[in-house]
Amino acid sequence: MSRWRLQPTAALRGALWITLIALIATGLALTVQYVQTARLLDTRVQAAVDDEAAGLIERYRTEGPVAVAQGVARAVDRPRVTDFIYLMTDSEGRPIAGNLARWPGEIDRTGYRSFDTQIATASGTLVERRVAARAILLDDTFRLLVGSLSDDRRLLRDRYVAALVWSLLATGAIGLLAGFWYSRRGLAFLDAASAAGKRFRAGHLGERLPVSGRGDEYDRLAATLNQGFDEIERLVDTLRTATDALAHDLKTPLTRIRARVELAALRGDADDVSTDLGADLDALLRTIDDTLRLAQAEATLATEFSRLDFAAIVRDAGEVFEPVAQARGIGLTIDAAATTIVGARSLLGQLVINLIDNAIKYTPEGGAVVVRLSSGAQGPRLTVTDTGPGIPADQRDRVLARFVRLDRSRSTEGSGLGLSIVAVAARIHGAALSLSDNAPGLIVTVDFAAPVEHPAPAP
Structure with missing residues (x-):
């Protein structure tokens, strides 16, 4: 009777180990996929921002700051597939052209940065958006900010968290069921082997372990034990x-x-x-x-x-x-x-x-x-x-x-x-x-x- 009381405990222990391994594998797989996708999105956004900023810098060098301000104004007015953010200010931080009301406090030096800011919609409502932008110092007089909305990164993160939670729950449930079944199957084989060994020792020399014919590791072990019994x-x-x-x-x-x-x-x-x-x-x-x-x-x-x-x-x-x-x-x-x-x-x-x-x-x-x-x-x-x-x-x-x-x-x-x-x-x-x-x-x-x-x- 003690063997039958301990067997479910051993089966559950084996199922927990199998489930833990499955959960770790699922989490690692989703995390790797998320990191690679996020890097791809960041690379594409940065390339688009750098390309747009390079065009404005070239115009500044050839035509001056007025041409840059005019180019920014035209870019803000025309519709684009990608939503770009522009802001050109003087040395005091006063806006000259662009679709941002003020210079973001997060940008305190030149370079590429990501930040959250309030952006007005067509109806005039302010919404918080994620922006990836490059800050450029044209000279001692003017500063230029060129960016692009990167809400896809935030959306990807939210979906990653949701997918991770649901995947771990599903993996845990399936892992527990499958692990418990597989562990019980292994323990059942051990019970059969133990019982056959006891009967063999009792004098029933014709005793053999059953072979299912599936050719799995249990069949191979049963065949090996049967060969020992035969010998x-x-x-x-x-x-x-x-x-x-x-x-x-x-x-x-x-x-x-x-x-x-x-x-x-x-x-x-x-x-x-x-x-x-x-x-x-x-x-x-x-x-x-x-x-x-x-x-x-x-x-x-x-x-x-x-x-x-x-x-x-x-x-x-x-x-x-x-x-x-x-x-x-x-x-x-x-x-x-x-x-x-x-x-x-x-x-x-x-x-x-x-x-x-x-x-x-x-x-x-x-x-x-x-x-x-x-x-x-x-x-x-x-x-x-x-x-x-x-x-x-x-x-x-x-x-x-x-x-x-x-x-x-x-x-x-x-x-x-x-x-x-x-x-x-x-x-x-x-x-x-x-x-x-x-x-x-x-x-x-x-x-x-x-x-x-x-x-x-x-x-």
Whole structure:
């Protein structure tokens, strides 16, 4: 119950953060737009004022102050698209020409200024207007003020404030709703993940997180967690199978040892059973050694990987098994093209040795084993082909599990870990392992990715 009480609080906290970020972004965007627009309006007004003032200054220089006063009077009387403000005064500040009654108190020096002033309308009413003007000192006798009404700046500011207020209110409302929904969605996913994890720990190994199919970050996280669940389930199933198979494989030789020891004690001929006991103990030691090699393979880390000459590893393994193949009357062919790979030397060597050993072991006299390593655009490929009895299609996945041996293989030496080590080595190197029919015999194919630069570490 406490979780459900805290969840709305956490969702509201997340919604507030999302809303705050949205409000800041909205305010900054509107402010930047306002500043840029205001600068554009100021630039245009100042350019118009400077152009008008330049014309009057030029007339003063060429025709004198009387011409300037006449030009100001004509400019005031004629209608214009832009409302200009003119005022020409003498040194005492008395107006000579223009549409301002007096010199503005805000203008105490030459230059460009903005100020508020009272301007008479056509009906004679005084209204306060914003003026941007340039003050010019013609000489020691006359002063000239040329300006333009710039109420657009004030209107822009008022609309900016109104737009900012309404935008922040709308953004706040939408942000709270959307943020609360999104936060609740994230918390719902966390609740689902927590519940699935608890059920998984309780023994429901088939438990998985739902994937909506939208492909968003929640789906990607759910897929990653599901892959972890899959791997844990696989390891648990493997351990269970390995435990059962190991118990079966160890029970048989141990039972034989006990029976032979008891029989020898009854007969008094312990020397006669020493050979049989040695064979049984060798089988036990071989099983233990293979189990240790499998554990070492599972513990291989990415730090142990380096760039290797894979062809040399394959050829060295072929040289080791060539006398064994000749002694059994089996033709062994090694065809290894120059191939470079990133991996663990010991693990790749064990992979190749186990595949060749397995192929020779089940190939009858007069048969053939072919080991071929090629390198193409898709990456290196290792294939080991034999002419033995092969493996039925419905048993090929099963023989890759630990300690699994087909019934007809129980009479041969082995622990049932050979192909398991191969499967682990392939998985650690990011390779795909497949078994297919050679009619007769078996084809084992290991396809490595290209390039194999960053193989995943062992789980």
